[in-house]
Amino acid sequence: MSQAAEKPSSAEPLLLRNDRNGVATLTLNRPAQRNSLSEGLMIALTEELGAIAKDASVRCVVLAGSGTMFCSGHDLKELTVARAEADRGRAYYEKIMKLCSTMMQAIVNLPKPVIARVHGIATAAGCQLVASCDLAVAAEGTRFATPGVNIGLFCSTPMVALSRNVSRKHAMEMLLTGDMIDADRAADMGLINEAVPADELDRAVTELAEKIASKSSLTLAIGKEAFYRQLEKPLGEAYDFASEAMVKNMLARDAEEGIGAFIEKRQPIWQDK
Known part of the structure; x- marks a missing residue:
């Protein structure tokens, strides 16, 4: 340390x-x-x-x-x-x-x-x-x-x-x-x-x-950054930025795994990517 x-x-x-x-x-x-x-x-x-x-x-x-x-x-x-x-x-x-x-x-x-x-x-x-x-x-x-x-x-x-x-x-x-x-x-x-x-x-x-x-670290990182960055933007720009963040997140492997696990009623296995 x-x-x-x-x-x-x-x-x-x-x-x-x-x-x-x-x-x-x-x-x-x-x-x-x-x-x-x-x-x-x-x-x-x-x-x-x-x-x-x-x-x-x-x-x-x-x-x-x-x-x-x-x-x-x-x-x-x-x-x-x-x-x-x-x-x-x-x-x-x-x-x-x-x-x-x-x-x-x-x-x-x-x-x-x-x-x-x-x-x-x-x-x-x-x-x-x-x-x-x-x-x-x-x-x-x-x-x-x-x-x-x-x-x-x-x-x-x-x-x-x-x-x-x-x-x-x-x-x-x-x-x-x-x-x-x-x-x-x-x-x-x-x-x-x-x-x-x-x-x-x-x-x-x-x-x-x-x-x-216990959550996906990639998802947490995307979400935390998006939260603070959208706060400082006008409403329209905030939605544009958040929409881009959602698309990026949807394309991630962990989102695919998490959504699949939800549909299949099982615990997700995160790969943090």
Whole structure:
């Protein structure tokens, strides 16, 4: 597994990976720093997603956080250090924002579904991380926020993912107030799919991930790409694009097998092509 170390002496990897039954679980591993997104952690996650994109054994990804919470957002202490530079940190901040945007887009562009397993808190860029995933399941009691406005730093980049998941009014409420919302409200707003009791979180995420992993990986890749690309198009263009995707999918071997298995009342055997 690729990993980036924040310090040469760092003994713990910033990102953990565990593969089981076609599901790769990636765990943010900075528990003492509330799993904040340091430069090193963002590099590690982006690199690992790139490796998974080419790994045919992985059919679904789960993104989790170690310790007591999912992710508290950017590492503000790391960002503050850059203010000592002659440009007051401009070059470093531009680098970090580009890195963060690249990482978030790597999740969206990954040809495998990504599920956020959320507990504790998911704030600022941590909330953005949840919104960037294709699906999200949270433990009851988890809290979400885009609280940058409270410290004079509007959550402009988290806003991109948030506003593509929830309604404008709900997004603006979170962005303008910075208030925490609980998991039940997050589910009602569409930020997550489901809130479950904390002791059932692993079971719920595993069942969802393994259900998705049982599908044709080719079909999942075609569908995920089509979903996000059509969203940004006018209605007519969206239908044209989706129609082309359907034709491409119909000509695939797995569609032939899946339709045949349905007609013959048997389980399909996927070849992922």
